[in-house]
Amino acid sequence: GAVVSQHPSWVICKSGTSVKIECRSLDFQATTMFWYRQFPKQSLMLMATSNEGSKATYEQGVEKDKFLINHASLTLSTLTVTSAHPEDSSFYICSARLPHAQDGYTFGSGTRLTVV
Amino acid sequence: GQNIDQPTEMTATEGAIVQINCTYQTSGFNGLFWYQQHAGEAPTFLSYNVLDGLEEKGRFSSFLSRSKGYSYLLLKELQMKDSASYLCAVRDRLSGGYNKLIFGAGTRLAVHP
DSSP states (O other), rough: OEEEEEOOOOEEETTTTOOOEEEEEEESSSEEEEEEOOOOOOOHHHHHHETTTTTOOEEEOOOOEEEEEEEEEEEEOOOESOOGGGGGOOOEEEEESSSGGGEEEEEOEEEEEEOO | OOOOESEEEEEEETTOEEEEEEEEEOOOEEEEEEEEEOOTTTOEEEEEEEEEEEEEETTEEEEEETTTTTTEEEEEEEGGOEEEEEEEEEEEEOSSSSEEEEOOOOOEEEEOO
């Protein structure tokens, strides 16, 4: 089945540094990728929608200069958390729309970011 | 805007049946999904409804009423491994024709022996 590979699975970084998270669609073309953030015991909050070859669309309250999204090809989207701070510590998950509407969306395995 | 409501927590007994309700408000409804999520893992797809009625898939069934903005997920013959969060998600079609998937807060289900 269609798989999205997300890396890294977990990362610990120092406050003020930047972290890049990658999501690759392995056997299908993902023209649209969604990026979510999830805090403990809370649901997934949509951060932004990235479309291949164009600028990402950010949800209200999400800083586009802090969360840089690049979707340079049909199989790769990246999220870079710039100048990370402890409050950015969270579980970040990407999701891609599957080719058929009834199949919905497939999710990456998530990245646990801890900023110390 | 969008609004999705579901109970925060539920408990049930192994072997029993449990129904998790979800109500939603959205301007461009284009399908409703149910996902299961274990702690620290990505959500896994359970069901999809876009037309009114019941969709059955093994031990899991999902119902949709678009006029009422209501859905439920029914889990039968509960097993301990069904202890997880269940997320109701609505696909919203926005102006410009593109869709986005919005999640409810999730229902944490605890199955007891």
